[in-house]
Amino acid sequence: MSMPRTDYAAWAAERSAPRLTDWLRETSEPDWSAVVNHPLFDALAEGSLPGEAFADYMVQDYGFVDPFTALLGHAIGHAPGMADRVVLGQFVGMLTSDENSVFQRTFETFGVPETDRNAPEYLPATASFQQLLRETGASESYAQMLAVLVVTEWLYLGWATRITRGEILHPLYDEWVGLHDSQAFQTFVAWLRRRLEEIAETLDETEFARMVERFHETVARERAFHDAVYSG
Numbered sequence: 001m002s003m004p005r006t007d008y009a010a011w012a013a014e015r016s017a018p019r020l021t022d023w024l025r026e027t028s029e030p031d032w033s034a035v036v037n038h039p040l041f042d043a044l045a046e047g048s049l050p051g052e053a054f055a056d057y058m059v060q061d062y063g064f065v066d067p068f069t070a071l072l073g074h075a076i077g078h079a080p081g082m083a084d085r086v087v088l089g090q091f092v093g094m095l096t097s098d099e100n101s102v103f104q105r106t107f108e109t110f111g112v113p114e115t116d117r118n119a120p121e122y123l124p125a126t127a128s129f130q131q132l133l134r135e136t137g138a139s140e141s142y143a144q145m146l147a148v149l150v151v152t153e154w155l156y157l158g159w160a161t162r163i164t165r166g167e168i169l170h171p172l173y174d175e176w177v178g179l180h181d182s183q184a185f186q187t188f189v190a191w192l193r194r195r196l197e198e199i200a201e202t203l204d205e206t207e208f209a210r211m212v213e214r215f216h217e218t219v220a221r222e223r224a225f226h227d228a229v230y231s232g
């Protein structure tokens, strides 16, 4: 049986500045790049994505954001101290203000019916992602929570810094991209990666293996989610 920590050590030994999160990302291929290069984000950035398709994506994504916000609450509670709680707490503040507002204005602008705003039919891919987020919150493992956060946030930074925004983009599309390529967001992702790497050093073999599994599982769920919400 392969031991993830030994596998990582072997990988690290061949590199001059090895980082655990780089190894986690590399070992998530091809799923990682499939999300970063997803056609949904090209259509969004070019402005060729119909409003209805954007609204459908945002309805499903709001179903992700709800248990995701709850997961952040678990992370704040299970963090080792105030320094982490401050960073995560500020992130929750942004998520429940600026980001929540983009969802609400998208629902208004594209005439999403009331039931679809709060109790839509979730696609199976959304439902299984929700389950993963709830399971991770219930795990009480800060390392697993960080693994999920690194994936969900770093992937979004990945596509948002890859694409080039069209010149005349719908203001809501522009705002959505802007949330994910900002300097503040880059700083947050850098912090998450560093904290996961630091916490990982304190884990025993079993906990380390679970964290790695959680990371890979989250990348697979991200790919399934984006394939389900947009087929091109």
Ligand SMILES: Cc1ncc(C[n+]2csc(CCO)c2C)c(N)n1
Binding pocket: 061, 064, 065, 068, 095, 099, 152, 153, 156, 179, 180, 222, 225
């Ligand atoms: C399926 C899915 N995965 C990741 C994100 C990214 N994300 C979730 S909350 C948040 C806060 C800052 O914008 C970010 C970046 C998403 N929206 N949907």
